[in-house]
Amino acid sequence: xxxxxxxxxxxxxxxxxxxxxxxxxxxxxxxxxxxxxxxxxxxxxxxxxxxxxxxxxxxxxxxxxxxxxxxxxxxxxxxxxxxxxxxxxxxxxxxxxxxxxxxxxxxxxxxxxxxxxxxxxxxxxxxxxxxxxxxxxxxxxxxxxxxxxxxxxxxxxxxxxxxxxxxxxxxxxxxxxxxxxxxxxxxxxxxxxxxxxxxxxxxxxxxxxxxxxxxxxxxxxxxxxxxxxxxxxxxxxxxxxxxxxxxxxxxxxxxxxxxxxxxxxxxxxxxxxxxxxxxxxxxxxxxxxxxxxxxxxxxxxxxxxxxxxxxxxxxxxxxxxxxxxxxxxxxxxxxxxxxxxxxxxxxxxxxxxxxxxxxxxxxxxxxxxxxxxxxxxxxxxxxxxxxxxxxxxxxxxxxxxxxxxxxxxxxxxxxxxxxxxxxxxxxxxxxxxxxxxxx
Amino acid sequence: xxxxxxxxxxxxxxxxxxxxxxxxxxxxxxxxxxxxxxxxxxxxxxxxxxxxxxxxxxxxxxxxxxxxxxxxxxxxxxxxxxxxxxxxxxxxxxxxxxxxxxxxxxxxxxxxxxxxxxxxxxxxxxxxxxxxxxxxxxxxxxxxxxxxxxxxxxxxxxxxxxxxxxxxxxxxxxxxxxxxxxxxxxxx
Numbered sequence: 001x002x003x004x005x006x007x008x009x010x011x012x013x014x015x016x017x018x019x020x021x022x023x024x025x026x027x028x029x030x031x032x033x034x035x036x037x038x039x040x041x042x043x044x045x046x047x048x049x050x051x052x053x054x055x056x057x058x059x060x061x062x063x064x065x066x067x068x069x070x071x072x073x074x075x076x077x078x079x080x081x082x083x084x085x086x087x088x089x090x091x092x093x094x095x096x097x098x099x100x101x102x103x104x105x106x107x108x109x110x111x112x113x114x115x116x117x118x119x120x121x122x123x124x125x126x127x128x129x130x131x132x133x134x135x136x137x138x139x140x141x142x143x144x145x146x147x148x149x150x151x152x153x154x155x156x157x158x159x160x161x162x163x164x165x166x167x168x169x170x171x172x173x174x175x176x177x178x179x180x181x182x183x184x185x186x187x188x189x190x191x192x193x194x195x196x197x198x199x200x201x202x203x204x205x206x207x208x209x210x211x212x213x214x215x216x217x218x219x220x221x222x223x224x225x226x227x228x229x230x231x232x233x234x235x236x237x238x239x240x241x242x243x244x245x246x247x248x249x250x251x252x253x254x255x256x257x258x259x260x261x262x263x264x265x266x267x268x269x270x271x272x273x274x275x276x277x278x279x280x281x282x283x284x285x286x287x288x289x290x291x292x293x294x295x296x297x298x299x300x301x302x303x304x305x306x307x308x309x310x311x312x313x314x315x316x317x318x319x320x321x322x323x324x325x326x327x328x329x330x331x332x333x334x335x336x337x338x339x340x341x342x343x344x345x346x347x348x349x350x351x352x353x354x355x356x357x358x359x360x361x362x363x364x365x366x367x368x369x370x371x372x373x374x375x376x377x378x379x380x381x382x383x384x385x386x387x388x389x390x391x392x393x394x395x396x397x398x399x400x401x402x403x404x405x406x407x408x409x410x411x412x413x414x415x416x417x418x419x420x421x422x423x424x425x426x427x428x429x430x431x432x433x434x435x436x437x438x439x
Numbered sequence: 440x441x442x443x444x445x446x447x448x449x450x451x452x453x454x455x456x457x458x459x460x461x462x463x464x465x466x467x468x469x470x471x472x473x474x475x476x477x478x479x480x481x482x483x484x485x486x487x488x489x490x491x492x493x494x495x496x497x498x499x500x501x502x503x504x505x506x507x508x509x510x511x512x513x514x515x516x517x518x519x520x521x522x523x524x525x526x527x528x529x530x531x532x533x534x535x536x537x538x539x540x541x542x543x544x545x546x547x548x549x550x551x552x553x554x555x556x557x558x559x560x561x562x563x564x565x566x567x568x569x570x571x572x573x574x575x576x577x578x579x580x581x582x583x584x585x586x587x588x589x590x591x592x593x594x595x596x597x598x599x600x601x602x603x604x605x606x607x608x609x610x611x612x613x614x615x616x617x618x619x620x621x622x623x624x625x626x627x
Contacts, residue, residue: 035496036499
């Protein structure tokens with residue numbers, strides 16, 4: 001680059017052209033902007049993935065903070081009196097609902113640590129006929145373990161050093177409190193779960209390189225590729241192995257669409273002239289391979305010359321721009337193991353496993369843009385759109401995910417589980433949501 | 440590209456940063472700011488207005504795609520202009536440049552076509568119309584050397600031709616252009 005004054009051959013013509021044309025700025029058509037805008041990526045949105053993860057964490061937190069015993073045991077249903085467990089050094093408090101007459105007095109409980117008493121009397125200030133002063137027994141750990149507890153608290157999370165305290169008076173010493181055991185069947189006793197679900201899926205794979213001539217055939221790698229987008233739908237069958245673990249196997253039909261670009265550099269000598277002895281315009285047939293990610297498609301294209309007079313040397317390279325649209329249908333068989341957290345209606349889980357991909361078919365459309373050849377010898381629009389149907393290769397992929405479920409009823413629930421999956425040269429994410437039925 | 444040698448362009452950098460984040464309004468502002476001058480560049484290189492419009496679209500898509508590479512060194516306009524010129528060059532690299540003997544060029548036919556396709560009545564418009572009717576090789580080298588101020592080495596590198604070819608194309612192009620201008624009395 002050099003300043004205009006340093007032109008050795010600077011003369012009137014150059015000056016005249018430079019002065020008149022360097023800042024030449026005619027009005028550009030405004031309608032071009034819509035074409036540009038259509039090719040621009042959409043404005044960045046909030047990362048959906050982080051949203052999901054945040055929501056999962058929030059649900060875990062909520063689930064932990066709310067004592068699951070409240071939601072699942074029979075005591076809360078039978079007697080509206082709950083003692084929140086505390087660490088030994090803090091006073092034991094009693095939360096009583098508003099309708100309980102001795103609520104105010106019951107809040108004043110002795111410090112378990114300071115008194116060392118095994119039994120604490122709580123005086124109710126109000127005189128309620130038929131209700132004696134409430135007696136709260138703080139049971140030792142050994143007692144808790146040996147007591148014939150009507151509640152199954154084995155799966156409950158403990159709170160510090162003191163687990164949930166029982167009120168002995170409710171069992172025997174306090175005749176005014178009837179204990180009603182509602183038969184609550186835990187969802188965990190239902191081992192099987194079937195889930196119908198659907199999910200948007202995105203798959204990314206980097207543009208690949210390829211040798212120009214691979215195995216004696218011209219190979220052209222993609223130079224631009226967007227993510228594949230599609231949907232999957234199917235069902236998952238789960239079996240509960242224990243309190244926390246569940247094995248899932250499923251079958252999903254995944255339909256994906258992917259757009260990529262290739263550029264082929266060809267020479268006439270690479271093709272076969274189909275009418276070599278015809279004096280009119282020549283027609284050539286080229287065979288080459290398009291490589292996209294792990295897939296390779298063999299393409300045969302015929303290109304006809306328009307002007308037989310305009311002869312192009314057989315060894316002169318010319319370029320064909322191609323846009324490749326792949327629409328694939330795969331059967332995906334996921335096999336995962338889930339670890340559940342929490343109890344009650346909300347349950348979170350993490351899962352790990354694999355996917356087995358069985359490709360059904362891939363329809364490949366190749367559009368050629370041959371304006372590059374316009375002043376060579378080919379006409380625009382003479383190369384038709386090619387459509388190929390191929391069957392891909394089976395593949396194994398890993399899968400990781402985390403999600404949550406919400407029990408609508410003891411049997412029915414909904415589940416949301418975003419999952420990552422991938423294999424060599426490819427990774428993806430699916431945002432599954434489904435309806436569960438336990439049996 | 441004489442106007443590319445600014446030290447910094449903070450205003451342009453802010454606009455580029457906004458465009459990089461996908462701000463559609465900022466992208467539109469950038470388009471409005473530079474569309475006319477870049478359309479002039481495309482018109483000078485392209486053989487027709489239609490092709491110039493296609494090139495302008497293609498170039499601006501590349502500008503917005505690569506806007507993250509602009510670091511504020513030099514003016515934003517200079518950076519955009521380089522993208523546009525490179526897009527145009529890449530576009531015409533795919534074509535074979537006509538290396539036509541000067542005597543084969545029909546001066547009258549070019550003048551007649553230029554007269555019919557004249558963009559505007561002003562001198563710049565008439566000059567661009569004449570440029571558009573030059574053979575592609577002449578037009579490209581003339582544009583790059585005289586108006587975009589590329590050196591022959593840079594032209595040779597960009598167009599993948601030899602320096603000698605660049606010089607001879609320029610010489611022929613100038614001779615042809617001089618005859619055209621003399622005919623049309625545009626050059627006094």
